[in-house]
Amino acid sequence: MKNTTPTTTIRDVAKHANVSIATVSRVLNDSSDVKEGTREKVWATIEELNYTPNPIARQLAIGRTLTIGIIQPYITLPSYIERLRGVQQILASSEYDLVIFNVDIPEQKDAYFRDLSRKMRVDGMLIVSLPPTDEQADNFSSSRIPTVLIDSDHPKLCCIVADDLEGGRMAARHLVELGHRKIAYLTDYLETPFHPAMKFRYAGYREVLEEAGIPYQPDYVIEGERGRINARVMAKRLLSLDDPPTAIFASSDTQALGVLDVAPELGIKIPERLSVIGYDNIPDAVYNNLTTIDQSLHDSGVKGAQMLLDVLGGLKMPPCKKYVSLNLLKRKTTAPLLY
Amino acid sequence: MKNTTPTTTIRDVAKHANVSIATVSRVLNDSSDVKEGTREKVWATIEELNYTPNPIARQLAIGRTLTIGIIQPYITLPSYIERLRGVQQILASSEYDLVIFNVDIPEQKDAYFRDLSRKMRVDGMLIVSLPPTDEQADNFSSSRIPTVLIDSDHPKLCCIVADDLEGGRMAARHLVELGHRKIAYLTDYLETPFHPAMKFRYAGYREVLEEAGIPYQPDYVIEGERGRINARVMAKRLLSLDDPPTAIFASSDTQALGVLDVAPELGIKIPERLSVIGYDNIPDAVYNNLTTIDQSLHDSGVKGAQMLLDVLGGLKMPPCKKYVSLNLLKRKTTAPLLY
DNA sequence: TCTTGAAATGTAACCGGTTCCATTAAAGGC
DNA sequence: GCCTTTAATGGAACCGGTTACATTTCAAGA
Numbered sequence: 057m058k059n060t061t062p063t064t065t066i067r068d069v070a071k072h073a074n075v076s077i078a079t080v081s082r083v084l085n086d087s088s089d090v091k092e093g094t095r096e097k098v099w100a101t102i103e104e105l106n107y108t109p110n111p112i113a114r115q116l117a118i119g120r121t122l123t124i125g126i127i128q129p130y131i132t133l134p135s136y137i138e139r140l141r142g143v144q145q146i147l148a149s150s151e152y153d154l155v156i157f158n159v160d161i162p163e164q165k166d167a168y169f170r171d172l173s174r175k176m177r178v179d180g181m182l183i184v185s186l187p188p189t190d191e192q193a194d195n196f197s198s199s200r201i202p203t204v205l206i207d208s209d210h211p212k213l214c215c216i217v218a219d220d221l222e223g224g225r226m227a228a229r230h231l232v233e234l235g236h237r238k239i240a241y242l243t244d245y246l247e248t249p250f251h252p253a254m255k256f257r258y259a260g261y262r263e264v265l266e267e268a269g270i271p272y273q274p275d276y277v278i279e280g281e282r283g284r285i286n287a288r289v290m291a292k293r294l295l296s297l298d299d300p301p302t303a304i305f306a307s308s309d310t311q312a313l314g315v316l317d318v319a320p321e322l323g324i325k326i327p328e329r330l331s332v333i334g335y336d337n338i339p340d341a342v343y344n345n346l347t348t349i350d351q352s353l354h355d356s357g358v359k360g361a362q363m364l365l366d367v368l369g370g371l372k373m374p375p376c377k378k379y380v381s382l383n384l385l386k387r388k389t390t391a392p393l394l395y
Numbered sequence: 396m397k398n399t400t401p402t403t404t405i406r407d408v409a410k411h412a413n414v415s416i417a418t419v420s421r422v423l424n425d426s427s428d429v430k431e432g433t434r435e436k437v438w439a440t441i442e443e444l445n446y447t448p449n450p451i452a453r454q455l456a457i458g459r460t461l462t463i464g465i466i467q468p469y470i471t472l473p474s475y476i477e478r479l480r481g482v483q484q485i486l487a488s489s490e491y492d493l494v495i496f497n498v499d500i501p502e503q504k505d506a507y508f509r510d511l512s513r514k515m516r517v518d519g520m521l522i523v524s525l526p527p528t529d530e531q532a533d534n535f536s537s538s539r540i541p542t543v544l545i546d547s548d549h550p551k552l553c554c555i556v557a558d559d560l561e562g563g564r565m566a567a568r569h570l571v572e573l574g575h576r577k578i579a580y581l582t583d584y585l586e587t588p589f590h591p592a593m594k595f596r597y598a599g600y601r602e603v604l605e606e607a608g609i610p611y612q613p614d615y616v617i618e619g620e621r622g623r624i625n626a627r628v629m630a631k632r633l634l635s636l637d638d639p640p641t642a643i644f645a646s647s648d649t650q651a652l653g654v655l656d657v658a659p660e661l662g663i664k665i666p667e668r669l670s671v672i673g674y675d676n677i678p679d680a681v682y683n684n685l686t687t688i689d690q691s692l693h694d695s696g697v698k699g700a701q702m703l704l705d706v707l708g709g710l711k712m713p714p715c716k717k718y719v720s721l722n723l724l725k726r727k728t729t730a731p732l733l734y
Numbered sequence: 735t736c737t738t739g740a741a742a743t744g745t746a747a748c749c750g751g752t753t754c755c756a757t758t759a760a761a762g763g764c
Numbered sequence: 765g766c767c768t769t770t771a772a773t774g775g776a777a778c779c780g781g782t783t784a785c786a787t788t789t790c791a792a793g794a
Contacts, residue, residue: 063539065779065780065781066780066781066782067780067781075743075744076744076745077744077745077780077781077782078743078744078745078746078782078783079742079743079744081781081782081783082742082743082782082783084781089741089742089743090742090743091741091742091743094742099786103446109780110455110779111516111781112455112460112516112779112780113455113749113779113780113781113782114780114781115451115516115749115781116449116451116452116455116748116750116751116779116780116781116782116783117747117749117780117781117782117783117784118749118781118782119749121451131470131471132470132471134471134478137471155494155495156494156495156497158495159697160776166793177450177451177454177516200402218716285679285682286777294773295739317656320659320660321744322658325781340624343624381737404749404750404751405750405751405752406749406750406751414773414774415773415774415775416750416751416752416774416775417752417753417773417774417775417776418772418773418774420751420752420753421752421753421772421773423751424752428771428772428773429772429773430771430772430773433772433773446756448750448751449749449750449751450752451749451750451751452749452751452752453750453751453752454751454779454780455749455750455751455752455778455779455780455781456750456751456752456753456778457751457753457779457781458779649758
């Protein structure tokens, strides 16, 4: 029944209720010093006029948006979802809303980094797996808008990180300790415009193998497009080598699952003939009894959100680097090498 | 180097550049009537002071947020991602930003429906797969904020829908035409607080079977939690029946893939011994050569976003219902029944 | 009864932009 | 050279809230 935008404002309410706009505002923000009778009268008027305060005006007046933004790539990947849940859990009980900005291509990242602090209307920012350049980091740290990095780091900012190098070591060490010496590493492309976690894990893998006196075998390192399907193809290649590996360290659970998919097709029993270890501990890993490195994804979301809230709450916080824990979860896809 | 929020405003710029704030505003919005010399002087000052206009103030002044919101459940599912891409494609070339609100549980839906029109700051809304109640629909249609429904419908609103009943018929009809009579339907829970697409597809399936004179066999209908993993379990149950089906219609590609996963384990060849048809045509379906019903997910996003932009552009549009097309894609997982 | 102070309310400035309208400066017409 | 137009610019109101401060109300204390 409404015609063209006859928006009711706080002044309309004030007029109808026969009070001042200040009083209406007080009622809306349930300030304590409004007489009960007045309060009721104002509420009645608000209902009657079907009045809704304009959030934009409010934001301008109080100088805050009560919104925090999160920029992250690959929103569809299970590991990112897991972190997101951690963030949401914390924010749900705060006064802040969460707005998600998805980055699929590097250009988007730069566009967001450039604009968000200005064009977007957020009080704080979480940036996941997207390492800023020095210049961008400077912008963030000198900006009015506090920023917390999750899963990437920069000396000028607050960061929540996992030690991917150590994670790579842990996975490789587990396989070595089981007696394996033909250990392959199956991964996303190591060179990426996003956070090079896979590269660190790779370095950890190389390190442990070297320590164990296992010569580097380039054929055992295979990289390719992310995703379960592609992992299958890569796994097939590895397992068809003349001298196939007896263990595969996949840089993500999703890829490890791809390996589990194809092994039966090739008549390879897991874990008897092939040990497989993943990384992340996503829900599907539990279901498939996949041995993996739990990198506390959920917790990284929780910690990041909490840190941002602290800063927004006024806590003075210098740049820092906070680690989430790593845990080797031994399940059913790894076993001692049979001679 | 900055201390506590010494935010530079348009007035600071005006003062430094020795012009009026009106002129600065004109420069910012590159209005035509500013002399070239003045324009340069103002830009120089803007750079010098490192000034960034406050978007909130601008929004308040112009009365628009230049943001559109999308509410959708299961943001992690491939089918929803596909729609989202369609939306983003259209919005990318518009002046609007997209903000995503994810709904995982029904309560969130109601909270968003209640608040968004008021608390949130968007110019328009897209609602995906979340049918509003009559009351909510009334609120939307009488609200200042135009709303378009995608994948659900209501007589009072603009809707983009797919004919799930017909889709169910198409899938079932395909199998019947291939000679199958033992046709199972594997699905998410039919009762859902979200859009009951699966129920419509189910109805279509029942209808076609009845027309073909195939008696209803309750054992052949199995419902359960969504997801590939759960689909495997359900598929196993179906295929272990005393008189197993020769064809399975899965209500989503993800579930169909689950069926493809387990069939080999049970020694069942596809499509020779078992025909499988999915629904959605997600990217993985292409890769796995899955026969499926393409419900133009991407296109539904495109159409929905376009319609919303039209309305925001001033087009008067009465409630309507626009269908996206359905196509049976015959690939390699369905085949004639062998006697 | 008159103070006095707390409680309740009102006034008006402010947040940081946009834009209508008035004013001034420059250019064109005769 | 003067008047009319047009181009540039400035002044100030406005968007719709919040809030510091001033003012009024009213009950308690002297």
